Amino acid sequence: MTDAQLIDGKAFAAKLRERVSAEVAKLKARHGVTPGLAVVLVGEDPASQVYVRNKGEQTVECGMNSFEHKLPADTPEADVLALVERLNGDDSVHGILVQLPLPSHISEPKVINTINPAKDVDGFHVINSGLLATGQQAMVPCTPSGCMMLIHDVLGADLSGKRALVVGRSNIVGKPMAQLLLDANCTVTIAHSRTKDLPEECRRADILVAAVGRSEMIKGDWIKPGACVIDVGMNRVPAPERGEGKMRLTGDVDFASAKSVAGSITPVPGGVGPMTIAVLLTSAVIACCRILGLDEPDL
Secondary structure (H helix, E strand, C coil): CCEEECCCCHHHHHHHHHHHHHHHHHHHHHHHCCCEEEEECCCCCCCHHHHHHHHHHHHHHCEEEEEEEECCCCHHHHHHHHHHHHHHHHCCCEEEECCCCCCCCHHHHHHHCCCCCCHEECCEEEEEEEEHHHHCCCCCCHHHHHHHHHHHHHCCCCCCCCEEEEEECCCCCCHHHHHHHHHHEEEEEEECCCCCCCCHCCCCCCCCEECCCCCCECCCCCCCCEEEECCCCCECCCCCCHHCEEEEEEEEHHHHCCCCCCCCCCCCCCCHHHHHHHHHHHHHHHHHHHCCCCCCCCC
């Protein structure tokens, strides 16, 4: 049996950023508007710092305005909430993203739900969650949205009747992912740590989305032959073969055994990861158009 088709998220994301750049240029030329994305980072988390830097660079590369607000880890919750309120009222800012995780003394739900839902490019606000759940126009979380783009690219526009399994039930990936698959007329199951006989659930799925945060948990013999496998996992594990203290990135799927069974599969790295920032930029442009009452681009 031939190996699965590799789903190249890096290449897809590059094309998506090109389309975003073209739409930003049109907004500037036709309406004199430059979309603005504000990112708030509290604390010194190294992974978050890298992520925020990449977001800022790609925002500017696409022709948008990037506003970065870096606050010390001991910043009071009230000060973070006040900053978010200021950004809500700033007409040059069309998208607001507060980088998670936040320090333990700051309530993540309180901060997220202070963001104006129209500017909530992460799609985490309870109002956007509710709009998505009821099939209305919402700002959609970036990672699930990127996963759906990759799934449609491989399987086509019509997913009606396909069995989809989402492994993981987080508010950030699992739940919105299931909702998007449901909206695409899939028959959707959500599995999690308490699921009985997870391997058997996996073997029934035409579309398998793994988002549990456990390195290489899903084995090749759990996968239905020919299934589309989307691996959202980003796990850092020791890599002594690369030298002392070195780490490597793995997914939630055991890629080595899965690639000979699946029909298509995202690698880690280079699959879902690059899509998240590209979709964030897309969301910023969409938010800008909706706020200003302009025609929404089909990105």
